[in-house]
Amino acid sequence: MQIISFNRENLSSTINLSSPTNIVDIVKTKLLMLKVLRKLKFLKTRTLPLTLMLNKKKFKVPIINQTGFNNHRMDEFWMLDIFKKLELKNDSRLFDIGANVGQTLLKWKATYPNNAYWGFEPLPECVKYLNTLIKENAFTCSTIVPKTVYDQRGIMDFYLHYNDNTDRSASLIKNSQSITDSIKSDCVRLDEFLKSKNIVLKESDILKIDVEGAEHKILLSSQDLITQTHPVIILEILSSSHTIEKLNNTFNLIKSYGYYIYRIEKDKNHFSGLEKIQTPQNNYSVSESDFLCLPINSKHIKKFFPNDRYPQ
Numbered sequence: 001m002q003i004i005s006f007n008r009e010n011l012s013s014t015i016n017l018s019s020p021t022n023i024v025d026i027v028k029t030k031l032l033m034l035k036v037l038r039k040l041k042f043l044k045t046r047t048l049p050l051t052l053m054l055n056k057k058k059f060k061v062p063i064i065n066q067t068g069f070n071n072h073r074m075d076e077f078w079m080l081d082i083f084k085k086l087e088l089k090n091d092s093r094l095f096d097i098g099a100n101v102g103q104t105l106l107k108w109k110a111t112y113p114n115n116a117y118w119g120f121e122p123l124p125e126c127v128k129y130l131n132t133l134i135k136e137n138a139f140t141c142s143t144i145v146p147k148t149v150y151d152q153r154g155i156m157d158f159y160l161h162y163n164d165n166t167d168r169s170a171s172l173i174k175n176s177q178s179i180t181d182s183i184k185s186d187c188v189r190l191d192e193f194l195k196s197k198n199i200v201l202k203e204s205d206i207l208k209i210d211v212e213g214a215e216h217k218i219l220l221s222s223q224d225l226i227t228q229t230h231p232v233i234i235l236e237i238l239s240s241s242h243t244i245e246k247l248n249n250t251f252n253l254i255k256s257y258g259y260y261i262y263r264i265e266k267d268k269n270h271f272s273g274l275e276k277i278q279t280p281q282n283n284y285s286v287s288e289s290d291f292l293c294l295p296i297n298s299k300h301i302k303k304f305f306p307n308d309r310y311p312q
Contacts (some may be wrong), residue, residue, distance in 0.1 A: 034072055037124075071101060077107075091115075092206065094205070115138075173241065201226075205229070205231040213252055215235060223257070232294060259294060273304075
């Protein structure tokens with residue numbers, strides 16, 4: 001029998017696995033329980049010191065006043081799979097533009113615990129939670145930058161679309177979604193920020209860009225930085241946030257930098273392959289909107305297409 005309980009005094013959680021139970025059932029039961037507690041507004045003013053297993057490693061992933069809930073309905077395992085396939089060395093770094101509450105941070109540290117991580121995130125609640133994750137898990141070489149990466153410096157409006165202070169769809173760019181709130185955000189250019197920190201980007205580094213419509217402006221303003229170093233780029237581009245003209249412009253820009261663009265194919269949120277993209281479509285679903293951009297001469301290409309059967 002499986003027992004999951006919460007002690008209302010110390011708000012700790014326990015899972016009793018004394019009898020054989022399928023791990024998938026455990027995860028589903030835990031998530032269902034958390035959804036019920038959130039629905040009952042139990043999580044809004046409480047801290048639950050929970051843990052999460054990723055890549056056979058256990059992490060402390062608390063839910064604090066509801067923040068962190070999304071980490072326990074973790075998806076996008078394809079990103080963890082890609083990190084593993086890249087087989088990076090210890091000097092490779094991840095620059096996570098749009099860090100939210102640490103979904104990518106956790107996958108990165110589950111794969112490369114000693115590699116450096118730089119997370120850019122403007123929402124104050126997310127920044128606070130990210131720093132808690134780093135402290136609770138004693139992550140080394142991990143830095144959170146409470147700023148928005150854009151094509152210019154200065155204070156700008158950052159729009160939220162849901163009544164959630166960790167809104168994953170928040171953006172500098174107004175789109176068809178209704179706006180529920182906005183905050184003032186300090187914007188930086190990526191090239192200028194890295195220069196201020198004496199960071200020289202390398203081919204072995206990764207840029208992950210998830211910025212809800214601001215991709216083209218960030219990529220364009222980072223032209224010299226990208227073309228001189230050719231890092232791996234993982235990119236989300238939602239069709240709902242772009243016209244077909246804007247999609248074409250963004251894809252053509254990346255190609256002009258000397259990259260192949262591959263749409264990441266998935267099976268139940270895990271990586272299943274790459275589809276080389278020549279011309280983008282404006283009807284990609286959300287699950288079809290993640291792309292891996294590899295330099296034309298990258299040694300990483302063969303890791304995804306064994307036996308030299310890779311598209312040129």
